[in-house]
Amino acid sequence: MGVVSINNGFSAGCLAHRINMVANESGSLLQPLSQARHALIRTARTRVGTEKEFTMASRSSRRKRRILIVDDDPDIRESMCDAIASWHCVPLGASSGSEALDILDHRHVDVVLCDVVMPGMDGADTLREIRHRVPALPVIMMSAMMTPDLRRHLCDIGAQSCLAKPMDRKDLALILFPWCFPATPES
Secondary structure (H helix, E strand, C coil): CCCCECCCCCEHHHHHHHHHHHHHHHCCCCCCHHHHHHHHHHHHHHHHCCHHHHHHHHHHCCCCCEEEEECCCHHHHHHHHHHHHHCCCEEEEECCHHHHHHHHHHCCCCEEEEECCCCCCCHHHHHHHHHHHCCCCCEEEEECCCCHHHHHHHHHCCCCEEEECCCCHHHHHHHHHHHHCCCCCCC
16 A cells, blocks of 8 residues: 655655654654554545545646656556546656656646656656756655655655555545645635
8 A cells, every 4th residue: 555645745654754753853752653644644535535536626626737657667657647637637657767857847747756766767866856956846756665764765855755556546646636636725
């Protein structure tokens, strides 16, 4: 199962890592880390709900969000593009880090989903270069070999969230919802 994202832009895993760092500095936490993690996941699930709600939100947004999928595996890239297109977002595909950077130089992108293990420029190098070029752009890293150490490393160099592959459509919807359809103040 992938890591779910919460509405402030950090995944439960990345936030748990940050909570852990604070706990190590201060020596205590108000509640155990596992309870905090479960509360974050419940918050994310409550906010997003179902894939149907995600699709309904995407239809009501004014501008279609552009999501860049960077993965060297064409089957994964294609299936993610199909899912994203079904939510009325615009999927953009790149098979390498350098191709992704070229797309970012020429097109507006709202969110990047990037694989970690790729030939040539790997995901971590791609993330660093994206941070250098477009610091505020949300980048979500994906890997079939996601470990807590890798997740911490990716969060430390600028990933907003991390997903373990394989993931299902619900995991993808949960992770994309906060960046594709941010809450807007009621008028």
